[in-house]
Amino acid sequence: MSDPRQRRLVALVDGLTAAHVDGLLVTSLPNIRYLTGFSGSSALLFITPRDVILVSDFRYQTQIAEEVGDFARVTIEPQSLWTGLWQQLGQLSPLDVIGFESAHVLHRDFQRLLEAGGRWQWRPTVDLVETLRERKDAGELALIEAANGIATRALARTLPQVHAHMTELEVAGALEKALRDEGSEGFPFPSIVASGPRSALPHARSTTRRIESGDFLLLDFGAETQGYCADITRTCVVGVAEPEQREIYEVVRVANENAANRVRAGMTGRDADAIARDYIEQRGYGDLFGHSLGHGLGLEVHEAPRLARTADGALAEGAVVTIEPGIYRPGWGGVRIEDDVFLSPTGPKILTTFTHELIELG
Amino acid sequence: MSDPRQRRLVALVDGLTAAHVDGLLVTSLPNIRYLTGFSGSSALLFITPRDVILVSDFRYQTQIAEEVGDFARVTIEPQSLWTGLWQQLGQLSPLDVIGFESAHVLHRDFQRLLEAGGRWQWRPTVDLVETLRERKDAGELALIEAANGIATRALARTLPQVHAHMTELEVAGALEKALRDEGSEGFPFPSIVASGPRSALPHARSTTRRIESGDFLLLDFGAETQGYCADITRTCVVGVAEPEQREIYEVVRVANENAANRVRAGMTGRDADAIARDYIEQRGYGDLFGHSLGHGLGLEVHEAPRLARTADGALAEGAVVTIEPGIYRPGWGGVRIEDDVFLSPTGPKILTTFTHELIELG
Numbered sequence: 001m002s003d004p005r006q007r008r009l010v011a012l013v014d015g016l017t018a019a020h021v022d023g024l025l026v027t028s029l030p031n032i033r034y035l036t037g038f039s040g041s042s043a044l045l046f047i048t049p050r051d052v053i054l055v056s057d058f059r060y061q062t063q064i065a066e067e068v069g070d071f072a073r074v075t076i077e078p079q080s081l082w083t084g085l086w087q088q089l090g091q092l093s094p095l096d097v098i099g100f101e102s103a104h105v106l107h108r109d110f111q112r113l114l115e116a117g118g119r120w121q122w123r124p125t126v127d128l129v130e131t132l133r134e135r136k137d138a139g140e141l142a143l144i145e146a147a148n149g150i151a152t153r154a155l156a157r158t159l160p161q162v163h164a165h166m167t168e169l170e171v172a173g174a175l176e177k178a179l180r181d182e183g184s185e186g187f188p189f190p191s192i193v194a195s196g197p198r199s200a201l202p203h204a205r206s207t208t209r210r211i212e213s214g215d216f217l218l219l220d221f222g223a224e225t226q227g228y229c230a231d232i233t234r235t236c237v238v239g240v241a242e243p244e245q246r247e248i249y250e251v252v253r254v255a256n257e258n259a260a261n262r263v264r265a266g267m268t269g270r271d272a273d274a275i276a277r278d279y280i281e282q283r284g285y286g287d288l289f290g291h292s293l294g295h296g297l298g299l300e301v302h303e304a305p306r307l308a309r310t311a312d313g314a315l316a317e318g319a320v321v322t323i324e325p326g327i328y329r330p331g332w333g334g335v336r337i338e339d340d341v342f343l344s345p346t347g348p349k350i351l352t353t354f355t356h357e358l359i360e361l362g
Numbered sequence: 363m364s365d366p367r368q369r370r371l372v373a374l375v376d377g378l379t380a381a382h383v384d385g386l387l388v389t390s391l392p393n394i395r396y397l398t399g400f401s402g403s404s405a406l407l408f409i410t411p412r413d414v415i416l417v418s419d420f421r422y423q424t425q426i427a428e429e430v431g432d433f434a435r436v437t438i439e440p441q442s443l444w445t446g447l448w449q450q451l452g453q454l455s456p457l458d459v460i461g462f463e464s465a466h467v468l469h470r471d472f473q474r475l476l477e478a479g480g481r482w483q484w485r486p487t488v489d490l491v492e493t494l495r496e497r498k499d500a501g502e503l504a505l506i507e508a509a510n511g512i513a514t515r516a517l518a519r520t521l522p523q524v525h526a527h528m529t530e531l532e533v534a535g536a537l538e539k540a541l542r543d544e545g546s547e548g549f550p551f552p553s554i555v556a557s558g559p560r561s562a563l564p565h566a567r568s569t570t571r572r573i574e575s576g577d578f579l580l581l582d583f584g585a586e587t588q589g590y591c592a593d594i595t596r597t598c599v600v601g602v603a604e605p606e607q608r609e610i611y612e613v614v615r616v617a618n619e620n621a622a623n624r625v626r627a628g629m630t631g632r633d634a635d636a637i638a639r640d641y642i643e644q645r646g647y648g649d650l651f652g653h654s655l656g657h658g659l660g661l662e663v664h665e666a667p668r669l670a671r672t673a674d675g676a677l678a679e680g681a682v683v684t685i686e687p688g689i690y691r692p693g694w695g696g697v698r699i700e701d702d703v704f705l706s707p708t709g710p711k712i713l714t715t716f717t718h719e720l721i722e723l724g
Contacts, residue, residue: 040565058652059564062692078652079672100469107472107486108464124469173542180535183570186552202421203402208545290420290440310441330424 004139005071008035008132013049015128021099023048023092024128025085025113028104030299031129033227037067044081045072051092055084082109086116099125127304134296134304135318141342143228144297144320145351147184148340151223151230152354154178163362164213164238168193171217172206179223188222188229188301199235200334202291202326213239216333217361222301229301231322232352233338236359248327249335249358251283255325256337259293260350263323265343269311276325277309285327288334294322297340319343320351366501367433370397370494375411377490383461385410385454386490387447387475390466392661393491395589399429406443407434413454417446444471448478461487489666496658496666497680503704505590506659506682507713509546510702513585513592514716516540525724526575526600530555530568533579541585550584550591550663561597562696564653564688575601578695579723584663591663593684594714595700598721610689611697611720613645617687618699621655622712625685627705631673638687639671647689650696656684659702681705682713 012035016024026032026045033039036052040060046053054072056064061076068074077084089095100113102124113122136144157178162171172193179187194204196215204218211217220233235252237245255276263272273293280289292308297320305315307323315321324338339352374397378386388394388407395401398414402422408415416434418426423438430436439446451457462475464486475484498506519540524533534555541549556566558577566580573579582595597614599607617638625634635655642651654670659682667677669685677683686700701714 039567061652063563063565102470102473103468105469106465107462107467107469108488110469110472111464111486124473126470169542169545169547173539176542177535177539180531180538180568183531185531185567185569187549190548201425204425205401205547206542207547290423 003071004137005035005037009047009052011132012047012129015131016047016049016099019099019123019125019128021097021123021125022095024099024125025101026129027101027109028129031101031104031133034129034133034299036072038064039067039227040064042081044085046085046088048092048095053088055081055088057081082112082116089117089120095120097121097123099123099128101128102126130304133298134316136298136320136342140228140298141320143226144230144340147223147225147228147230148232148351148353150179150182150184150225151221151232152352154182154184154223155219155232155234155354159236159359159361162211162217162238164211167208167210168195168198168206169208171211171219175219175221179221182223183225184223185226186224188224188231192218192220194218195238197331197333200328200330200332202328202334202336211238214242216245216335218334218336220336220338227299229297229299230340230352231297231301231338232340232354233324233336234354234359235335235337236361238361241358241360245333246358248285251280251285252325252327252335252337253356255279256323256339257356259325260323260339260341260348263315263321263341263343263348265315265317265319265345267315269305269307269313269315270309272307272315273309273311276323280325280327288327288329289325290328291326294324296321315343317343317345365433366499367397367399371409371414373494374409374491377493378409378411378461381461381485381487381490383459383485383487384457386461386487387463388491389463389471390491393463393466393495396491396495396661398434400426401429401589402426404443406447408447408450410454410457415450417443417450419443444474444478451479451482457482459483459485461485461490463490464488492666495660496678498660498682498704502590502660503682505588506592506702509585509587509590509592510594510713510715512541512544512546512587513583513594514714516544516546516585517581517594517596517716521598521721521723524573524579524600526573529570529572530557530560531570533573533581534568537581537583541583544585545587546585547588548586550586550593554580554582556580557600559693559695562690562692562694564690564696564698573600576604578607578697580696580698582698582700589661591659591661592702592714593659593663593700594702594716595686595698596716596721597697597699598723600723603720603722607695608720610647613642613647614687614689614697614699615718617641618685618701619718621687622685622701622703622710625677625683625703625705625710627677627679627681627707629677631667631669631675631677632671634669634677635671635673638685642687642689650689650691651687652690653688656686658683677705679705679707
């Protein structure tokens, strides 16, 4: 297989032409990783139809050579990345209009463009690289599948260790150790281990709360391999489930499966969201599903597209999205079931293979 | 003790007056947490001498009530935080000039200020909240000390488990589980577990590399309690250390101790950096210490002040800073020793209590 960076560069250069810019300053680190392979936390990338220039700092001298090779002209700048950028730009053949990423440049740095970069005309661009990233190639899909394998194997190793009286943090520790043992390179977001009434907090983190028998236990966590993420959620009951817990769980389960089986490339994000939302509303729980159905996933755990009531755009073929309906009753508890789904040309392919049955633990 | 948020608000309002703004839009999440107690990932805060307005979304409805109480007027906005902000601002008594955080507002959102917020005059501000955060109060210091306790106890639990043939990721998993078991609420940054030649990469992450006998093993990791961080590094040898490993280790150890014992509030960040750098240069390793000596620490793992060759500012009394000299020989290995130090009125107080002796593991 040819170097995917080469294909991405060609597609991006087409985008530059369409955006009427002579070059693009890329400041988003995931975009830089996508385009060059560099995975560090400090870099500026500059692209023209003829040049690929990457500026980083001392800490990454060895790493950048390994990751980028001769795909880009690499400069290690001892003082400031911006100093290095201005020096490099000054050496290029004359440029007129330069694009920058409006969603990733801070006002402070925008001021730098206008001041130190005052000899060029700066034009805001939106999603030039993100649009490319939305359609995953076979290599990217394989990595997201591998990350899902890490996540589900880690979950399978963790659940038998869980029992009442453990703290949420102890469960998080067991889960994160299993993720590392399975090879996860990182945690794409802070693990949520939320028990009992705290499971009703859609963005709870993990606390010293001790799990009680009869509690819901919601685990929302990620895995990462070569920069690509998985993002999954399962909700269990510690001990024996009450009928009301089973009822709400079942509504969420059906909403998840309906959406995951019926979502299609070409559909709007709103229509995808509605598959799950309409069902939850029919069952009388619409007020308790306050967030959106899902989001794209790849080098970032939240990226394009959105599956939400306010998402007018069509879902791209080749996108990977989360399907994560939930029902949250404040003070009582909540249920969310989340899988990652690839939008193939022929329909959805569910990448998260882990049971949807309600598990009773301990 | 009075509510620290009230003291911070009074100090910030003084800052608004000095900056000639009638109100301040706060978009930095750590700044929002510092001022209101809200720890979620989605919020906008607006402050005037009379008003504290916090806009968040559905996911945080329960959490925000618990964390913020009646300290702010809280709005839960179903569509977009910005929609909620404009509605709230429209209801206030007339405002003329509004400050925003230049280092935290993206160009995209700056455009919103100029367009949807066009009836107000927007003025960039720099570090209004960060300057307050630099001086830790007794409660904050206690939390950073507690986070250091978590980190050092976790390290002490982990090192006896380490042996040759483990992967870096397995060591990271054991360390992170110990951090959770000790109560760490999160990982303020991706744990670095770097072995052998990879210890020469100052910002390595952890990989599937198997540790070999004779390797350096560098662990750089954090702990977090109530949002406050610790950030520490220790470098060990797996097996028996070679004389050259001992020699380089000893240079780093003395550089660390010189700097930690001599750093003072009032000194410039450059002079602090020079304490360690001059010693490493004298010993002939200056070219191999490419990064800066340290950085402030608190609600963020990197905050003001900087201890670096380019840092002209005086270190504030009450700051907590890292002291982290290192020597990195590409292809061979590296050593870093990092402690967190409080700059008290009477001199430095080292918050990280863990041996500096070279530990031989396994």
